[in-house]
Amino acid sequence: MNGPLDVVAAVLMLTGAAFCLLTAVGVLRFPDPICRLHAAAKAQTLGVLLLLLGTCLQVPGRHVTPLVLVVVFQLATVPVLGQVIGRTAYRTGGVHRGGLVMDELAERLAADESGERGDGRRG
Template sequence: MSGILDVLAGVLVLAGSTLALTAAIGVVRFPDTLSRMHAATKPQVLGLLLVLMGAALRLRGHPDVGMLILAGLFTLITAPVVANRVGQLAYREQSFRDDLLTKDDMAERTED
């Protein structure tokens, strides 16, 4: 039983690391701030949660599992807020490409 949980923990850590790698590649390759913000938040948060779950499986019964849970919760709470603020700032500073937007929901809110 312990061997199966160790293999599952390894798979979770590798999957999370792969998602974090794709997020890093997206941050470097995407053309504008809004696209980069998406790459920096969505796969990065899921990747971190997978790595934390793998570590929790490997450390089962250890007191540090509680800290892993707290790290995951704080990430889930703060990542959307930070992404929202970065997106608003990028829009206000016009540091995005208009041709990549399919619908501009902020235009009606910012017109004075």
Template sequence: MSWTDVISAVLMIGGALSCLLGAIGLLSFPDVAARLQAATKPQTLGLILILIGTAVQLGFPDALALALVGLFQTLTAPVVAQLAGRSAYSTGAIRRDTLVIDELGERLAREGKQLNR
């Protein structure tokens, strides 16, 4: 067993554990905002660790393709979470009294927009 095998295995196991913890958080967190955090941050970290662990075993052209997959995931996951969070907020799925800071509510109030509740 070489050092690259050990490094690759550690990265892949770490990525799998991060994805598992994100899935457990997704099932156990009480509200939409917390679930969005569990759905994006640990899942993205887990995927990137798995991709790096796989790239250690592959040649440069394949590792470059995996880097593009990781970049795409890193760019799209926050955007999707932002859109899902705004949708949940505007439909009343997020309780405003549980928010510590409500920047979206303040912005909507300044603009004179009403929420669909």
């Protein structure tokens, strides 16, 4: 094995593991679903990506393609899932709306319920 490459891979994997651990702490400690989503979406994605990058440096070349596909899948699905979970938490009352600085979703939902389109015209 290559000494400097092993050190870089170890640093990447340990950093990724630290981000995953911080995600777990954030999900347990943050007060509402919106804050938990930030921890779960951002820190966990970065942690997984760093772990996979460190792994790519250690495995033979033929195993890199599936790892890259996992990276692409993570980057494609985590934001969508976070959006769906956040909107569901908002609609079911799981979000403390008084703590929001801007509440654009309330305006959008009110417009949808009244039959208006997003540009203010009737739909």
